[in-house]
Amino acid sequence: MKLLLLSNSTNAGEPYLGWTKPFISDFLKRNSITEVLFVPYAGVNLSQESLTKSYAVYEEKVALVFKDWDVKLKSIHHFNDPNEAVINAKCIAVGGGNTFHLVAEMHRTGIMRSIRERVLEGIPFMGWSAGANVACPSLRTTNDMPIIQPASFDCLNLIPFQINPHYLDANPVGHGGETRQQRIEEFLSINREIKIAGLREASLIEVENESISLKGYKPLRLFQYGKEPIEIEQGSDLSFLM
Amino acid sequence: MKLLLLSNSTNAGEPYLGWTKPFISDFLKRNSITEVLFVPYAGVNLSQESLTKSYAVYEEKVALVFKDWDVKLKSIHHFNDPNEAVINAKCIAVGGGNTFHLVAEMHRTGIMRSIRERVLEGIPFMGWSAGANVACPSLRTTNDMPIIQPASFDCLNLIPFQINPHYLDANPVGHGGETRQQRIEEFLSINREIKIAGLREASLIEVENESISLKGYKPLRLFQYGKEPIEIEQGSDLSFLM
Numbered sequence A, B: 001m002k003l004l005l006l007s008n009s010t011n012a013g014e015p016y017l018g019w020t021k022p023f024i025s026d027f028l029k030r031n032s033i034t035e036v037l038f039v040p041y042a043g044v045n046l047s048q049e050s051l052t053k054s055y056a057v058y059e060e061k062v063a064l065v066f067k068d069w070d071v072k073l074k075s076i077h078h079f080n081d082p083n084e085a086v087i088n089a090k091c092i093a094v095g096g097g098n099t100f101h102l103v104a105e106m107h108r109t110g111i112m113r114s115i116r117e118r119v120l121e122g123i124p125f126m127g128w129s130a131g132a133n134v135a136c137p138s139l140r141t142t143n144d145m146p147i148i149q150p151a152s153f154d155c156l157n158l159i160p161f162q163i164n165p166h167y168l169d170a171n172p173v174g175h176g177g178e179t180r181q182q183r184i185e186e187f188l189s190i191n192r193e194i195k196i197a198g199l200r201e202a203s204l205i206e207v208e209n210e211s212i213s214l215k216g217y218k219p220l221r222l223f224q225y226g227k228e229p230i231e232i233e234q235g236s237d238l239s240f241l242m
Helices: A016-029 A052-068 A082-088 A099-109 A111-121 A182-191 B018-030 B051-067 B082-088 B099-109 B110-122 B180-190
Strands: A001-007 A037-041 A072-075 A092-095 A125-128 A162-167 A196-200 A203-206 A211-216 A218-223 A230-232 B002-006 B035-039 B072-075 B092-094 B125-128 B161-166 B196-200 B203-208 B211-216 B220-223 B231-233
Touching: A001 A016, A016 A125, A016 B211, A037 A052, A052 A182, A072 A196, A082 A111, A092 A111, A099 A111, A111 A218, A162 A182, A162 B180, A182 A196, A182 A218, A196 A203, A203 B018, A211 B018, A211 B161, B018 B125, B051 B072, B051 B180, B082 B110, B092 B196, B099 B110, B161 B180, B180 B196, B180 B220, B196 B203
Parallel strands: A001 A125, A037 A072, A037 A092, A092 A125, A162 A196, B002 B125, B035 B072, B035 B092, B092 B125, B161 B196
Antiparallel strands: A001 B203, A196 A218, A203 A211, A203 B002, A218 A230, B196 B220, B203 B211, B220 B231
């Protein structure tokens, strides 16, 4: 088995895949790889009009890096039969991004099983971030909260929007992972009809029959698909959310 | 419908539930509440020997705050039939912590449905952080990555441990949410047999048949149930992980 599992694609302030280059290049050369099948399903980008477009942009960005090594990289979303693409692949690379979307698509298409079989047969596999996570036993990423698989994602559905608790504008210094706003944008790009209330610490929402109000000490940041986020102050009418 | 949905329990450096007190107190008084049924399922604490103990410690911490208002708070884990407890409840409070564990237990016990029914009938509901999330349509918290419900959490299972990519020791300044190490401890407390490799940015794991090595520029932090985390330097033998 040949695996290259990278923590992240890019260090803060460096070029895309910058720090990884000596390691990926060595891995490709050692295994005489000239073509790579790329799995872009973790790439969920709100700025693109569709997932196909989002995958194409992701593929182009990664292919540009691999071109320097004379390695041809092609994304699996071009193939009508993704499992056939896996069966014919010489090497597989899985890009980072949203692990849940990646795993959902790998199960939906069936490549979770076919990739495993090919890698156990010996073809080289590389993945960064979410792409490294899928080499593990399960989606319980240990980064966030999915320590257990619930029977369903459905909740009480008492209010029709999602709350983002502990909403925070910034990222820790020197952290190259997604900001909270980026995660929310990923959410919106595949859940376009649902609004998100970014509820900062020391603030709350109170619902009393038809009345809904923002209380506490900080404005709420409202996210909706296709619109700029807006700041809502205490005392504003929130009834449009219900 | 009467909801009180709070972003967080505690601001950094303040007492437990400190900032929330005027809001919860007002909500309880306005609705003449003298007893509260508490849902502790988000409380997954590695330092406790069992979930029941973890729930009891959580209950005690919250009950102490409610005692100041002469309100009796009892946790649902004491009841043989949790749905009967919900049917008899005068008010429900759901505490924060791990949303996935909370939602998994709410589905397993059936209280996801019975609480919804009671709240639609008019009993007051309050929740903070994960407890506010469960009032929403689904577990897609928007905080982390669960933007979609995959068919299964199972992944490729090429290596027998979980990778924590972008592993980071610190939390953003002034953020009262769980640190990454705390999330990993939650994971270990219900998945005791699985090891976790905290892979810092600019580091990677390479597997070549029986050989497994740490490469890149930073040590790995290994987490195992019942042991102190250890730092592993480049060049160390990692074969005990396979």
